[in-house]
Structure formats: C-alpha cells, structure tokens
Amino acid sequence: MSVCPPWSAERAMSIVAEHARQRGALLPILHALQETFGCIDDAAIPLLAGALNLSRADVHGVVSFYHDFRRTRPGRHVVKMCRAEACQAMGADALLDHARRSLTVDAHGTTADGAFSLEPVFCLGNCALSPAVMIDGVLHGRVGPERFDALTADLRAQDQAEDAR
Template sequence: MSVSQPWSAERALSIVAEHAHQRGALLPILHALQDTFGCIDEEAIPLLAGALNLSRADVHGVVSFYHDFRRTRPGRHTVKICRAEACQAMGADALLDHVRRRLTVDPHGTTADGVFTVEPVFCLGNCALSPAVMIDGTLHGRVGPERFDALTAELRDQTQTGGAR
C-alpha cells in the first residue's frame, strides 16, 4: 500500500481528466481518487458533480452505497476480516472480537495511533482456509488470535521503527 497524498483539487481534476472519456467514468474516477488520496474527500463530491454533469446527490449516493469507498483516511495498514459463512463457521466472530480488544478499535474504525484500519468484509475468497484475513492486500488463511497478533505485531514494529508501510 502506498502513502496517500494530501488532498489537492488540482490533482483530483487531472485524475478526472484521465478517466472522463470512459463510459461510466464515475466509479473508475472514485477508485483513482481513493488510491491517490486514501479516501474520497468531501471536496471531491462537488468537484465530480460539476466535472461529470451529475448532481451532488448522485455522486454522494455512489460513494455511500459502495462499502469500499472511504470518507476518512485509513490507517497505515488495512486489515480486512472475512465475515462470510465459511469464516464465521470457523471462528471469524471470535477473531473479530479479539481484534476489537487487541487493537482497541471497532469495525470500520482506525486505531487511535493511526496504524490500523479494521474492515469487516463479506468474502475474501479463501473459504477453504478460513477464517481469512487480508492485510494490506496480502491474504492470510487460518488466522486465529495468536496468528493475528503475530501479523499485526510485525507491522506495528515496522511502523514504530520507520520501516515498510
């Protein structure tokens, strides 16, 4: 995961220009904005509405409908915990409770130190190795509390020593 840039209307407009020719350009633009800035900034809503000849309500509706779009910047590391049936059957609920206690964060929240954002997701496609967790795009199977602690401790150590993001 790369370091996101601070919001810039100028950069956002260049992203709009890169994708405006596409049919159904709003979704690719929103993804590109989030990839660049880490979230969909409040200022992006009127900017996109004007650039794409949409209402602010239309843009807001798309941003709020899709759970992948964030309105606030995520932590340095994103932890996705599968909540689908196979993972639930193998202990995902207990794992999520452990994560809440260990990181002191609610689902869809970011830790106070800004290191981790926790996102429950419906399926990570790793049912045979459930419960599944994805950290910064890397899929991990058969994750119990001890393994989760080891994975996140390594990332916290890297963050505190200024290592990899």
C-alpha cells in the same frame, strides 16, 4: 506501509481528466481518487458532480452505497476481516471480537495512533482457508487470535523501524 498525499483539487482534476471519457466514468474515477488520496474527500463530491454533469446526490449515493469507498483516511495498515459464511463457521466472529480488543478499535474504525483500520468485509475468496484476513492487500488464511497478534505485532515493529530511520 503507504502514506497517501493530502487532498489536492488539482491532482483530483487530473485524475478526472484521465477517466472522464470512459463510459460509466464515475466508478473508475472514485477508485483512482481513493487509491491516490486514501479516501473520497468531501471536496470530491461537488468536483465530480460538476465534471461529470451529475447531481451531488448522485455522486454521494454511489460513494455511500459501495462499502469499499472510505470517507476518512485509513490507518497506515488496513485489516480486512472476512465475515462470509465459511469464515463465520470457522470462528470469524470470535476473531473479529479479538481484533477489536487487541487493536482497541471498533469495526470500520481506525486506531487512535493511526496505525490500523479495521474493516469487516463480506468475502475475501479464501473460503478453503478460513477464517481469512487481508492486511495491506496480502491475504492470510487460517488466522486465529495468536496469528493475528503476530501479524499486527510484525507491522508495528516495521513501523517503529521505519520511524527510527
């Protein structure tokens, strides 16, 4: 579980400075901002436009085009569920429905307690072990409803243990 710091224009500008001389700097900067802050804050759009001599529309267009860029902070745990053909053939649709009910959250949403963000994605590259789920960057294959519930229950228990400290 990682907690991202709040938005800081000063920190964002240092990230821009680290990457600004790269060819095609916008994407590396956006990735670095999201890695640092958990999302692309609204304040980043004009900041990047000014720093890279782009229009705000250009920056917004890139952020909105790529589904991996988040405009809101994610939950403490990010659950990515594969929606590609191999996983669909092995029950990914039913698993996503189960996950939505189990976590009480819609796809692309975050639970009310901020514990989980649920993100359907096109492919996790684990077709031979479908349906595949990635939780906090860890890939899991052959995930059914029971295994999904066990994985999320373990994370909730870890969160509670950390909170108790």
